[in-house]
Amino acid sequence: xxxxxxxxxxxxxDVNRDVARTLSAPGNLYFAxxxxxxxxxxxxILAWAWQIWIGMGASGKRTPQMWAMxxxxxxxxxxIGHAGTLISxxxxxxRARWRTSIYRGxxxxxxxxxxxxxxxxxxxxxxxxxxxxxxPYPNQRYLWPNFRSPLVWDVFAISTYLTISVVFFIVGxxxxxxxxxxxxxxxxxxxxxxxxxxxxxxxxxxxxxLRAYGILAALATPxxxxxxSVVSWDFAMTLIPGWHSTLFAPFxxxxxxxxxxxxxxxxxxxxxxxFNLYDYIKDKHLEAMAKLLLVTSLVLTYFYVCEAFTAWYxxxxxxxxxxxxxxxxxxxxxxxxxxxxxxxxxxxxxxxxARTHVPTLFAVSVIVLIGMWFERFNIIVPGLxxxxxxxxxxxxxxxxxxxxxxVGSFAxxxxxxxxxxxxxxxxxxxxxxxxxxxxxxxxxxxx
Amino acid sequence: MGAGDIIxxxxxxxxxxxxxxxxxxxxxxxxxxxxxxxxxxxxLDAVERDRPLSRVRLFTLIGGLTGTSLGFxxxxxxxxxxxxxxxxxxxxxxxxxVVIAFELTILLGGLSTVLAMLILGRIPKLAPSPAYDPRFTxxxxxxxxxxxxxxxxxxxxxxxxxGAEEVIP
Numbered sequence: 001x002x003x004x005x006x007x008x009x010x011x012x013x014d015v016n017r018d019v020a021r022t023l024s025a026p027g028n029l030y031f032a033x034x035x036x037x038x039x040x041x042x043x044x045i046l047a048w049a050w051q052i053w054i055g056m057g058a059s060g061k062r063t064p065q066m067w068a069m070x071x072x073x074x075x076x077x078x079x080i081g082h083a084g085t086l087i088s089x090x091x092x093x094x095r096a097r098w099r100t101s102i103y104r105g106x107x108x109x110x111x112x113x114x115x116x117x118x119x120x121x122x123x124x125x126x127x128x129x130x131x132x133x134x135x136p137y138p139n140q141r142y143l144w145p146n147f148r149s150p151l152v153w154d155v156f157a158i159s160t161y162l163t164i165s166v167v168f169f170i171v172g173x174x175x176x177x178x179x180x181x182x183x184x185x186x187x188x189x190x191x192x193x194x195x196x197x198x199x200x201x202x203x204x205x206x207x208x209x210l211r212a213y214g215i216l217a218a219l220a221t222p223x224x225x226x227x228x229s230v231v232s233w234d235f236a237m238t239l240i241p242g243w244h245s246t247l248f249a250p251f252x253x254x255x256x257x258x259x260x261x262x263x264x265x266x267x268x269x270x271x272x273x274x275f276n277l278y279d280y281i282k283d284k285h286l287e288a289m290a291k292l293l294l295v296t297s298l299v300l301t302y303f304y305v306c307e308a309f310t311a312w313y314x315x316x317x318x319x320x321x322x323x324x325x326x327x328x329x330x331x332x333x334x335x336x337x338x339x340x341x342x343x344x345x346x347x348x349x350x351x352x353x354a355r356t357h358v359p360t361l362f363a364v365s366v367i368v369l370i371g372m373w374f375e376r377f378n379i380i381v382p383g384l385x386x387x388x389x390x391x392x393x394x395x396x397x398x399x400x401x402x403x404x405x406x407v408g409s410f411a412x413x414x415x416x417x418x419x420x421x422x423x424x425x426x427x428x429x430x431x432x433x434x435x436x437x438x439x440x441x442x443x444x445x446x447x
Numbered sequence: 448m449g450a451g452d453i454i455x456x457x458x459x460x461x462x463x464x465x466x467x468x469x470x471x472x473x474x475x476x477x478x479x480x481x482x483x484x485x486x487x488x489x490x491l492d493a494v495e496r497d498r499p500l501s502r503v504r505l506f507t508l509i510g511g512l513t514g515t516s517l518g519f520x521x522x523x524x525x526x527x528x529x530x531x532x533x534x535x536x537x538x539x540x541x542x543x544x545v546v547i548a549f550e551l552t553i554l555l556g557g558l559s560t561v562l563a564m565l566i567l568g569r570i571p572k573l574a575p576s577p578a579y580d581p582r583f584t585x586x587x588x589x590x591x592x593x594x595x596x597x598x599x600x601x602x603x604x605x606x607x608x609x610g611a612e613e614v615i616p
Binding site for chain 1: 459460461462463479480481482483484485486487490491494495498501503504507511521522525526528529533534536540543544546547549550551553554556557558560561563564565567568569570571572573574575576579581582583584585586610
């Protein structure tokens, strides 16, 4: 681990140079990854086309499993999309300075994760060319969406979240793109000049900018908490045993933050290695992330215990039966896998060494992502498999089509992220500079 | 704004920049533009002191309230024009409508905040300002002063004594 001596940290000019360096022409390894991801994405698109051609039967969905893996993956991606805004907005308001070097990557991750999640309601709905029916618009027959339906709340919550995340991401980028504009030459300079919208860092620009950024952070904070709460109500507002619970909103929000942080680590660790950003993304940042993973894991364990306890303590025969079926019947393997991944594996972070050991961090993050995907799977699939009457019980078996579409969604996410790190500054130039000591000729005279 | 030439002082340090701003203000120069690679509160304090607070939050308030009322209007109006009782609940059931109103509050509040930033900060800026220098996004601070032709040499001296590394022109 190359931990550069902190005695002489990078200067302002070094930050510009180092970030501009990440945008240099990519090498063969980059193109190899791009091709691999592009190939998987193509397979996913073909599988989706096949599903549209054949019909929803191709996805293995039949009663009672009408939600199955698409909604599982939808909730998973929405969850991933939480950490970015949490890091950029909530930690901004709390002035947690360690966020500066990771927040740009996390924010990009949020935008791309929500863009990926947004595909799933369309894929799941089958005839996605009628998706606009969900939006309220005046029409001849006075047909309006049912605003009492959580599914319509979801449309509003997610489109708002996507819009505000994109806006927040772009607003954060302005001054950095301007810095890149001034570092680059030729046709690149022309493109970045357009993207920077003429940012100059003048006092009148900064004062409105800072005000707007603070307000956006304040608006995004309740939004982060609301989005996954609304997603959880898609389940909690129904009467299905195991879903109908007031616990769901905080449970989902916590799980989302947990999986989001794991994804941030999965993206940040290779980025730090390949771009040699050890001066900016230091071990203390990784340690802070690991601690957050540990805390959210412990809270999640508490929720799991609560869930089991309420099922038992309610005395409700259907609740108890649903929990029993999940833990012991055809999906028991995924139930216990989820417990292992989410509750046991992050416990290694109680050791200080594990919190800064890169392979451990990466491995645990991947395990957590798997565990969190299975958490949503465990809510949706076994939940629907075992409701009130035995004649409605049924097992869901994945098909090649829906599995390919889901794997393709990961490729879609990674292709966006890979494109991002070579086109836009993946490290916030301005915010990293803000955390560096500012240049003073005479320290005492200034104060 | 008025006729006159622009003199730019390029500074390498925060305290020298602040010093220059203070001296210029003491001499009665009000038409200053300060460039900095990062927002520095010492500099912003020195410039802001005699300016009203940024009006961004007014835009946010108006946008947010528009969102709230639009959310309630949309949900209540559409429920009223086709009164369909479902689940034995009132046609106008406020709790679920709060979700829509909340989301629209944040949406329009956020968008109007960005709009305010663009309008008030005069962004997009199609042509760069004459005094702008690419070093200002890297590590230099700039103080641009508009002054009458007769005042040019005293301003130039003032910037130099304050510690400017370079004075243009």
